[in-house]
Amino acid sequence: MQRLIEGHKRFLAEVFPERRSHFHLLAESQAPQWLFITCSDSRIVPDMILQTEPGDLFISRSIGNVVPVSVGDVDGVSATIEYAVEVLKVPYIIVCGHSDCGAMKAALSRKGLQNLPKASRWLHHVEAAFSHRQPVNPADGDHAELCSLIRGNVVAQLINLKEQPAVARAMGRGSLQVFGWFYDILSGRIEQYDEGKRCFAPLVETAMASR
Numbered sequence: 563m564q565r566l567i568e569g570h571k572r573f574l575a576e577v578f579p580e581r582r583s584h585f586h587l588l589a590e591s592q593a594p595q596w597l598f599i600t601c602s603d604s605r606i607v608p609d610m611i612l613q614t615e616p617g618d619l620f621i622s623r624s625i626g627n628v629v630p631v632s633v634g635d636v637d638g639v640s641a642t643i644e645y646a647v648e649v650l651k652v653p654y655i656i657v658c659g660h661s662d663c664g665a666m667k668a669a670l671s672r673k674g675l676q677n678l679p680k681a682s683r684w685l686h687h688v689e690a691a692f693s694h695r696q697p698v699n700p701a702d703g704d705h706a707e708l709c710s711l712i713r714g715n716v717v718a719q720l721i722n723l724k725e726q727p728a729v730a731r732a733m734g735r736g737s738l739q740v741f742g743w744f745y746d747i748l749s750g751r752i753e754q755y756d757e758g759k760r761c762f763a764p765l766v767e768t769a770m771a772s773r
């Protein structure tokens with residue numbers, strides 16, 4: 563715990579004073595433009611990879627960046643989506659999967675879930691990924707099969723997202739757009755799903771990214 567306490571001390575001493583006016587603006591309201599649905603994985607730090615600020619991203623995280631299709635049950639992700647769309651009126655929702663995802667590895671290998679009844683049940687939601695697998699990309703090396711499933715899971719969760727009633731209504735009104743992303747931890751690059759072409763392509767062109 564000491565590391566966290568030291569970190570918070572540093573935040574209070576160095577970071578907060580410099581950005582006091584921004585935090586004061588945020589103290590009584592938020593108006594995020596994006597609902598960012600991603601995995602709980604510790605290596606995904608949205609504000610770092612997108613260079614966003616406090617107040618920018620409304621975030622929902624769960625293992626496997628799942629958007630459950632639940633008719634009767636209430637779950638945290640669906641409740642968060644409903645709030646983001648109906649109350650915060652976010653114009654954009656992004657579902658972001660990532661390379662080396664432990665949840666998707668478990669789904670692929672079907673190992674390691676024996677003593678995890680809740681996680682195991684939750685990960686039933688990623689099974690649709692198998693029917694949306696993306697073409698294997700040799701650039702993903704030894705992990706190409708896993709990465710094709712992870713991209714497939716983004717597509718599957720995007721479909722689930724559009725079935726959420728609040729999302730369907732907002733999209734019907736033309737006030738909401740949804741996107742599917744794949745974040746590669748090794749290169750730091752993001753790919754976006756192109757629904758028309760049914761494939762993933764770099765969010766930032768390679769030439770731009772390597773400048």
Ligand SMILES: [Zn+2]
Nearest residue numbers: 601603663664
């Ligand atoms: Zn993950």
